[in-house]
Amino acid sequence: MVVLRSYVSGSWRAPEDEGEPLHDAVTGEEVARISSAGVDMRGALEYGREVGGPVLRGLTFHQRAALLKALASHLREHREELYALSARTGATLADAKFDVDGGIGVLFGYASKGRRELPNDTVLIEGDVEPLGRGGTFVGQHLCTPSRGVAVQINAFNFPVWGPLEKLAPAFLAGVPSLVKPASRTAYLTARLVELVVESGILPEGAVQLVCGAPRDLLDHLTEQDIVAFTGSAATARRLRAHPAVAGRSVRFNAEADSLNCSILGPDAAPGTREFDLFADQLVTEMTVKAGQKCTAIRRALVPAALIDDVAEAVRDRLARVTVGNPADPDVRMGALAGLDQREEVRRSLKALMDAGRPVFGDPEHVEVVGADAERGAFLSPVLLRADDAGRAEPHEVEAFGPVSTLLPYEGAAAAVELAARGRGSLAGSVVTGDAEFAREVVLGLAPWHGRLLVLNAEDAGESTGHGSPLPPLVHGGPGRAGGGEELGGVRAVVHHMRRTALQSGPAMLTSITGRWVPGTDRTVTAEHPFRRYLEDLRVGDTAVGGPRTVTLGDVEHFAEFTGDTFYAHTDEEAARANPFFGGRVAHGYLVVSFAAGLFVEPSPGPVLANYGLERLRFLTPVKPGDELTVTLTAKQISPREGAEYGEVRWDTDVTNQEGASVAKYDVLTLVAKRPKHD
Numbered sequence: 049m050v051v052l053r054s055y056v057s058g059s060w061r062a063p064e065d066e067g068e069p070l071h072d073a074v075t076g077e078e079v080a081r082i083s084s085a086g087v088d089m090r091g092a093l094e095y096g097r098e099v100g101g102p103v104l105r106g107l108t109f110h111q112r113a114a115l116l117k118a119l120a121s122h123l124r125e126h127r128e129e130l131y132a133l134s135a136r137t138g139a140t141l142a143d144a145k146f147d148v149d150g151g152i153g154v155l156f157g158y159a160s161k162g163r164r165e166l167p168n169d170t171v172l173i174e175g176d177v178e179p180l181g182r183g184g185t186f187v188g189q190h191l192c193t194p195s196r197g198v199a200v201q202i203n204a205f206n207f208p209v210w211g212p213l214e215k216l217a218p219a220f221l222a223g224v225p226s227l228v229k230p231a232s233r234t235a236y237l238t239a240r241l242v243e244l245v246v247e248s249g250i251l252p253e254g255a256v257q258l259v260c261g262a263p264r265d266l267l268d269h270l271t272e273q274d275i276v277a278f279t280g281s282a283a284t285a286r287r288l289r290a291h292p293a294v295a296g297r298s299v300r301f302n303a304e305a306d307s308l309n310c311s312i313l314g315p316d317a318a319p320g321t322r323e324f325d326l327f328a329d330q331l332v333t334e335m336t337v338k339a340g341q342k343c344t345a346i347r348r349a350l351v352p353a354a355l356i357d358d359v360a361e362a363v364r365d366r367l368a369r370v371t372v373g374n375p376a377d378p379d380v381r382m383g384a385l386a387g388l389d390q391r392e393e394v395r396r397s398l399k400a401l402m403d404a405g406r407p408v409f410g411d412p413e414h415v416e417v418v419g420a421d422a423e424r425g426a427f428l429s430p431v432l433l434r435a436d437d438a439g440r441a442e443p444h445e446v447e448a449f450g451p452v453s454t455l456l457p458y459e460g461a462a463a464a465v466e467l468a469a470r471g472r473g474s475l476a477g478s479v480v481t482g483d484a485e486f487a488r489e490v491v492l493g494l495a496p497w498h499g500r501l502l503v504l505n506a507e508d509a510g511e512s513t514g515h516g517s518p519l520p521p522l523v524h525g526g527p528g529r530a531g532g533g534e535e536l537g538g539v540r541a542v543v544h545h546m547r548r549t550a551l552q553s554g555p556a557m558l559t560s561i562t563g564r565w566v567p568g569t570d571r572t573v574t575a576e577h578p579f580r581r582y583l584e585d586l587r588v589g590d591t592a593v594g595g596p597r598t599v600t601l602g603d604v605e606h607f608a609e610f611t612g613d614t615f616y617a618h619t620d621e622e623a624a625r626a627n628p629f630f631g632g633r634v635a636h637g638y639l640v641v642s643f644a645a646g647l648f649v650e651p652s653p654g655p656v657l658a659n660y661g662l663e664r665l666r667f668l669t670p671v672k673p674g675d676e677l678t679v680t681l682t683a684k685q686i687s688p689r690e691g692a693e694y695g696e697v698r699w700d701t702d703v704t705n706q707e708g709a710s711v712a713k714y715d716v717l718t719l720v721a722k723r724p725k726h727d
């Protein structure tokens with residue numbers, strides 16, 4: 049008998065009782081037993097806070113990203129084992145890949161984002177410095193620091209691998225330890241995943257814990273710095289949100305709940321068009337992948353009233369070709385639901401939906417099954433309903449969490465938007481059309497009700513990841529019924545695990561605290577040009593001053609001719625005089641930037657390896673022939689790159705004229721070598 053263990057406070061704990069049986073979705077056999085009896089929930093949370101948190105906070109974003117990447121590679125080596133176990137949840141190989149490869153992909157995605165979009169630092173400085181006083185001695189800056197608690201991650205049964213990994217990745221990158229609580233029904237797969245994570249030894253101890261079985265008093269011990277990320281039904285979300293510890297201690301609570309996602313066919317997409325086929329294919333995919341047990345699956349298919357017969361026929365034909373049965377059989381396209389109780393739940397919801405719509409395809413009580421016993425396994429036919437009265441409440445309110453969708457007719461874009469909004473907030477929606485005007489009207493109407501929208505047509509179909517796939521760089525979550533949360537979403541999701549603090553002080557103090565040079569702080573003009581300094585020897589505030597250099601009319605004319613930029617403001621005195629901003633010929637902005645580079649550069653070979661861009665460039669005062677330019681270049685931020693022989697240096701650049709007025713401001717971005725190892 050396999051008994052699932054929890055991994056808490058640094059060791060694997062078997063339950064103190066026999067636990068409840070978990071069943072194979074295909075054969076009905078017992079797979080494992082689950083119970084959390086004897087698990088010290090308070091102790092686990094304290095362990096996360098006291099052991100995992102400090103170690104994680106000691107690592108930089110780049111170091112954490114490197115560990116995520118190593119973990120992703122490790123799990124990739126064990127994919128086959130996870131696929132095999134997935135089959136017991138009723139998943140086909142394609143479903144399993146969606147879950148397992150999708151989860152590993154999230155780890156890789158966050159590893160890459162962490163390296164590219166976050167600093168090699170332990171905290172995140174967010175946004176610009178805000179001037180708060182006229183004299184420049186009082187400024188503000190937002191600072192994000194990791195929460196000092198544990199990210200409690202409560203997952204739904206349908207994605208036992210992707211679910212925990214998509215929550216773990218941003219929490220880990222933020223420097224916050226995770227406590228994973230899988231849904232019991234498929235917890236044996238998540239438990240194996242966590243075993244692989246722990247066995248690998250890649251993540252620091254305390255970074256991940258696992259509780260298998262009922263959460264019991266887990267939430268009672270939450271404190272102000274803990275975070276709850278919940279995925280599951282709207283009903284459970286409501287209950288947990290109102291938990292006294294969550295509500296009373298203002299615990300940050302994110303919910304990804306169920307939703308009645310819609311897909312809308314455009315009126316241009318008549319039979320014979322590519323969009324018509326895309327719509328029908330996508331609907332069938334969404335109904336059958338994971339046997340429709342996907343929070344993002346299409347539950348409502350809105351089609352122009354004039355096309356509903358054609359759509360019904362096209363989808364029926366496609367569904368008729370879907371083989372249902374044992375996922376181990378390579379011919380099977382749709383496996384089983386996660387369990388017999390889940391099938392009963394879907395049948396109950398179907399009953400309610402059938403008050404409003406009649407089946408176009410499928411019988412909720414009967415299905416042809418290949419390679420398995422239709423009654424012992426949790427098999428269900430895909431069921432497509434058609435509700436000719438689109439105003440009925442049921443299709444907009446009842447989620448059948450299985451291979452079920454309802455066709456609804458609409459007349460005109462405004463009606464489609466109004467019907468979609470009756471879902472009261474969804475995770476994902478799609479509009480299948482090549483008509484840009486229709487797409488714009490529907491997208492702008494739908495957007496406030498949706499976390500993610502896909503416009504699908506011949507242009508993007510080849511590369512589209514489809515209606516139902518959440519993606520790590522994009523927001524996953526939705527308003528209202530969908531839970532009101534945002535889970536994935538790139539760096540947004542990382543910052544969700546951090547506390548944002550508005551810091552007010554003088555510029556020098558801000559520079560000392562954040563390690564990033566803030567204008568108004570003293571500069572250090574060194575005898576040695578800062579371009580001669582290796583990364584380790586450079587300090588924020590190190591400054592080079594170049595100039596002055598007089599800009600002549602000849603320079604402007606030469607630059608115009610040389611580059612081909614003969615815009616009238618630089619070449620035609622009379623026309624330039626009529627320009628309200630210039631009142632005469634002015635130097636090209638790019639000439640100013642080029643002269644500035646000539647003034648600040650230290651040309652001989654040295655530690656500066658490359659200039660890889662400019663940011664925040666603004667031309668502030670026109671430069672006229674005769675003006676004298678001076679440039680001040682100050683090391684603003686120094687970011688060593690993990691595992692590389694160089695780092696990035698951002699230089700604050702201020703080009704001024706003879707009156708001291710700034711004519712251009714920008715950041716120069718360079719790569720600077722670390723000191724050679726033998727030095």
Ligand code: NAP
Nearest residue numbers: 203204205230231232263279280281284304305306307343
């Ligand atoms: P569920 O019954 O709401 O359970 C979700 C999770 O909450 C499970 O881990 C469950 O644990 C746990 N839970 C239940 N009561 C709890 C309590 N009092 N304290 C702490 N945890 C508690 O949902 P489900 O049946 O697993 O999943 C199906 C639903 O999830 C569908 O409605 C679907 O739309 C939704 N879903 C949404 C998303 C999304 O991203 N928005 C993704 C997938 C699924 P036990 O299993 O041990 O009871």
